[in-house]
Amino acid sequence: MISTVFFDFDGVLTTDKYGSDTTNRYLGNATGLGFERVDRVMECYNGELLLGRLSHRDIWPNLCRELEADIDFALLDEAFRSTPMNEGVLALAWRLRGSFRLGIITDNKQDRMDCLRALHGLDGLFDPIVVSAAIGADKSDGEIFRHALALCGLRAEQCLFIDNSRRNLETAGRMGMATIFHDDEINDVERLSLALRQSLDAAFTA
Structure with a gap:
């Protein structure tokens, strides 16, 4: 039973369908970088994030460097809340x-x-x-x-x-x-x- x-x-x-799409769409819009650009960089870390081997705070400096933008970490919480x-x-x-x-x-x-x-x-x-x-x-x-x-x-x-x-x-x-x-x-x-x-x-x- x-x-x-x-x-x-x-x-x-x-x-x-995917939480990553929600997060990356918000970040792309909020920063003006666009979804595709943010998503392409974030995708490199997605597997490690999903398995808890890395956190968003761990990857944030590299993310900002690869996107060539100083992104406020507080935006991430806003992105989560936009779900x-x-x-x-x-x-x-x-x-x-x-x-x-x-x-x-x-x-x-x-x-x-x-x-x-x-x-x-x-x-x-x-x-x-x-x-x-x-x-x-x-x-x-x-x-x-x-x-x-x-x-x-x-x-x-x-x-x-x-x-x-x-x-x-x-x-x-x-x-x-x-x-x-x-x-x-x-x-x-x-x-x-x-x-x-x-x-x-x-x-x-x-």
């Missing part, structure tokens, strides 16, 4: 709260998630919130899913995972989790709600 529903973050609980939350999916999560345990599993930067957890009170709805940068592992090999299961003391068969990446869902599915694909381009929350209802009803009647 499914007792826990895990959500991906970007592209599911937010309306931007467009997916209010429809959040409302759906609130409806599930009480009947199911809810969590987040996300490949993400630690400082960004710390900012958004505080800004939107995410800890009041989701527990646990498992961030790749915090544990040094992402969704590619399943380690982050194993970590989430261990935190909750659950078997994979007791969990359902929602993501906008089919590759990530395949990894979770091979472990035994039920999965639902959410198409971030369409962002059909009613379709997601129906898929959830069907999956959860089936779990209860199995």
